[in-house]
Amino acid sequence: MVMVVYNEAIEEMVMEVMEKCGLKNYTKITEVYGRGNTSGIHLGNDVWPGRNNLLCVACEDKESGELILGIKELRKKFGHEGVKAFVLPLEEIT
Numbered sequence: 001m002v003m004v005v006y007n008e009a010i011e012e013m014v015m016e017v018m019e020k021c022g023l024k025n026y027t028k029i030t031e032v033y034g035r036g037n038t039s040g041i042h043l044g045n046d047v048w049p050g051r052n053n054l055l056c057v058a059c060e061d062k063e064s065g066e067l068i069l070g071i072k073e074l075r076k077k078f079g080h081e082g083v084k085a086f087v088l089p090l091e092e093i094t
Helices: 008-020 061-078
Strands: 002-007 027-032 034-036 040-042 052-057 083-087
Touching: 002 008, 002 061, 008 052, 008 061, 061 083
Parallel strands: none
Antiparallel strands: 002 052, 002 083, 027 052, 034 040
């Protein structure tokens, strides 16, 4: 499973990467808060504005590799906004 955490400002670009990879199924959690080394603090308030979204994408290894490459490209363009992907082991999809 690939977990993608990204600034809500680049939602459209993240979804374009998903589409290019042929990935249509996901779970999205909106208004996620946190802190990143390059993106700074996002707490959705006046002091620390901005919010993140989180996508969980259950997919095969080949698809996850394509998604990771797409996210790496986004990081080159929008790293200061905050976008990161994590690959987690997935035992079973039912």
